Amino acid sequence: MLKIEKIALKDRIVDKDNYFEIAYCEELKIYMMSVLVFWVATYYRYYKIGEEDYNLYKNNPQSFYKKYENEIKQNNNVYTENFIGSESLRDYDGVKDFQHSYSTKNGIINPFQYYVYIEGILFARIMWEIGEFLIPPFQMKIDINENKIFPLREKCKLLYDNRGEPLCYYLPIDDFKKILA
Incomplete structure (x- = not known):
């Protein structure tokens, strides 16, 4: 488990035409791709890539584009296993808007405090008045029979709101505050 407040990248290669960059993240010890998302506010989605993909981009960008087309162009399923x-x-x-379902703890404005990096995934640490939760990013795979599979949900539990409606998935970790301290 690793507390991450901000993603820091080195050896960045920026592709301005396709709105993404690839780089090495020393803290996570992985190569990754950051894709700029244009929404109400712009933000980045993070994808893991291998060193071989980092080098593929340097040597053959067209092959890299083809391999990561969904992620780069934000087509169909951008929530791949990467x-x-x-x-x-x-x-x-x-x-x-699940993050606004409860008041925040201790008057904090934003319930999202930082990431917790566990087994290759950046879980969002949410602080509500009802407790602290690690929320997984949404991942969806589609198998050869067109069935939707949600791999991160297998490790998580479903949190229900005060009306009994599903709110979000969370990773149940006993006393993770001690681990992060």
């Missing part, structure tokens, strides 16, 4: 997190909670596994 998706590890985002700067926006709209990309995390909960109902629309």
Whole structure:
């Protein structure tokens, strides 16, 4: 488990035409691609890539574009198995605007405090008056039979709101505050 407040990248290669960059993240010890998303506010979605893909881009950008077309162009399913997190909670596994379902703890304005990096995924740490939760990014795979599979939900529990409606998935970790301290 690793507390991450901001994603810092080195050896960045910026593709201005396609609105993404690839780089190495020393803190996470992975190569990653950051894709700029244009929404109400712009933000980045983070995808893990390998060193071989980093070098593929340098040597053959067209092959890289083809391999990561969905992620770069934001076509169809952008929440591939390579998706590890985002700067926006709209990309995390909960109902629309789930982050505003409860008051924040201790008068904090934004319930999203930082990321917790666990097993290759950037979970969002949410602080509500009802407790602290680690919310997984939304990932969806489609198998050869067109079935939708949600791999991160297998490790998580479903949190219900005070009306008994599903609110979001969260990673149940006992006393994770001690681990992060």
